[in-house]
Amino acid sequence: MKLHCLGTAGYHPSATRQTSCYFIPEASLMLDAGSGLFRVESLIHHDEISVLLSHAHLDHVFGLTFFLDFLAVTPLRKIHVYGERAKIEAIQKHLFNELMFPVLVPIQWHAIEDLGPEFVLNSARCRWFPLDHPGGSVGYRIDWPDLSIAYITDTTTSPQSAYWREIQGVDWLIHECNFSDEEIDFAIKTGHSWTSAVLESAAKAGIPRLILTHINPLACEPDPLGLAQATAKMPRLTPSQILVASDSLVIDLSSL
Template sequence: MNVEFLGTGGYHPDAHRHTTCVLLPDRGLCIDAGSAFFRAPDRLSEHGVTELDLVLTHAHLDHIVGLTFPLVHIERGTLTAVRIHGRKKKLDAVREHLFANDLFPIIPQVYEWLPLPDVESGSLDVAGGTLHFREQTHPGGSLGLRFDADGKRFAFCTDTVPEAATADFAADADLFAHECNFPDGWEDLGARTGHSTLTPTLDLARQVRAKRTLLVHVSPGACDPADPVGLGDVTNPPPFTAVAVDGLQATL
């Protein structure tokens, strides 16, 4: 299982990171279509993949804006189908607002909108594996995701706060990616915006016992882009934990 982190920032892109987009290129599976989604069609083409299953964790703008980007690839025929999975309410909001005639008048005809089952947690077979989802704490809601295939487990939980249920959901993952939007000291803003700070996120990672942990969806307001959440100041982080950067690739 190959996982590529095309966009690892949150809120808005900056000179160092685009907003959320994670691609499993050889499987034609993508999580979120943030500003980094412009990178996805070329990566798919390099793997000879022309169809994509795209899962939206939620519909905040920094996770969906890229849906307006791939028109050239669609016109060229290098991207022939995009199946968009998400909560029905979120898919409806994207179609009504992002693709409103006054904002962006073309809804690509290759887009297929596929609501997930209306349950708190569930699963579906996709991209040669099983995608599990569960509702998370975040303003407006968001989905935590886990993709199991070929004996490997990849868990991705962004736009949320560390929750006890996540430890069971992501337990023993080969790769665990969890948002860490703020460093310690920003707990008040984290609570108001539904985002995570460093120490609780690392505590959760210890409970998950993943082989590798990546911190994602980091704030573009960080003073040090190389270490935006202060991970380098932690004396005993969970094993094999790092802050993700755009372009990072992991093979499970």
């Protein structure tokens, strides 16, 4: 099973990064629908797609409007979007308002509150739980019979954050890391995480494989998170366990 990183920036696109969107073609499963969604076209081979939304901030939902094109030029016929009810209502009212976008995209909306804390998504079990972010966001844990992932964005993390209990034992953790340790004040102000907090928390939780993403588009490449410095202070998490996501990166989730 492969994870395609279609958009790995937070907030706004840069010359090299679009905003949050990830896709697993084999499961026809998308995580968030930021501007990177435009890259999904050649990867759509099913007639249905499921999109899990963390929240409704624009960098995670703007790409939903692009589906109109893909309904016309790919096998796609049904789009299922999952998220909290208040976020769905905000998207329907504001993003799919004809003053903002001219056509109503035919989406089947699923309020996750109606499905309970855990629901079945094709061959997977999916759990959701709250994160700490202005306006609220949710994290997801997805368990297939032989593989599990967690998707945690946007949030200010600490080893005490309640969600670490929900994702115990996952094979892969995709976690936001919008800021380096130089910008802790701004991370707290905007409801995001910084490098050493994510590494320390993931190490304490025994996460075996960590994908850092939702990268500040203004950060300097090729080490936008100051990872070299931060990992040196984290002996329990080796550099080989950590990947910094980049647009168009494809990660083989079977290679544990």
